Amino acid sequence: MKHIEAGDPMTAEIVSVVTSTSFKDVAKLLAQHDNNGLPVVDEEDRVLGVISECDLIIRLTAEHPLMSEAPGGRGTPPSEVSHRHPT
Template structure:
C-alpha cells in the first residue's frame, strides 16, 4: 500500500546499457541486440549523459545507403544525412538528451515521452549523472498492482478523508483495476470528488461510482 504518488524512481530500470562517445556503429548495434533495447544513452566520465542513440538514428544509414537526395531534400535533412555518414556514437546521437528526474511523477514522464516522441528517457540526478532509464513499459507497471492493494489505497486516500462520519456505509470493490464505490453518504456534493480522487490512485484503470444519498442524513 502507498500513501504517496509513484515516481519514476519506483518503476525505472536501474541497470542501464550505455555507450561511450567513441563507440563504433557496429558496437552500438550489437549492444542493442544483446540487451534487447531500442536506444542507448551516450555517457562520459562518471555517467554524465550527453545524448541518446536510438534505432531511428542508426536506421538513417540504411535509409540513405543507395538513395540520392535532391538539393531541396538535402537542405531539409542536413542532420539526418550527417548521421547517415557517421559511425561513432558522438556523431550519431540525438543531443541534448530528453531526460527526467528520479522524483518526477509518472504522468510527467509520460507527457515528456509523448511530446518528444521517444520511447524511453534516461533518468538523471541534479548533476546530470545517469541513475536509470524509464520506458513506456515501465510506466505501465503501476497497472499491475493487485486489486486488494488498490482497494486499500482507495479506502485510505479517498473514503476515510471524505466520508469519515459515514465511512462504514461506503464499500470499495476492485476487479481488474476497476474501482466500484457503492453505499450511502451524507454529503452528496463530495461524490464527484470521490470519483476523481479514486481515479487518481496509481494503478486504477477506471471508476464506477454508485454512491447515493443517505436517506437518514
C-alpha cells in the first residue's frame, strides 16, 4: 500500500465562512470548490469550527415537518450545527 501523508489530498486554497453565512451560501461554496467541509472563522480569521455537507443535510432534514424534533431543528444557527474546533 502506498504511503499517503495528510498534505497529499489537502486543498491549498482555503475557503472559509463566518457564523452569519447563510446555509445557501455555504452549500454554493462547497459545490464551487468541490469541498465537503469549510472552516467557520471569526473576525480575526481564527477557526471556530467546521461546517460540513453532513451538517447541511442534518439541518435541512430537521426542517422537514416530519423531522422537526430532530437535533439541529428549526431556529438553530449555523454556529450551533457546525463541528467545534478542538481547542
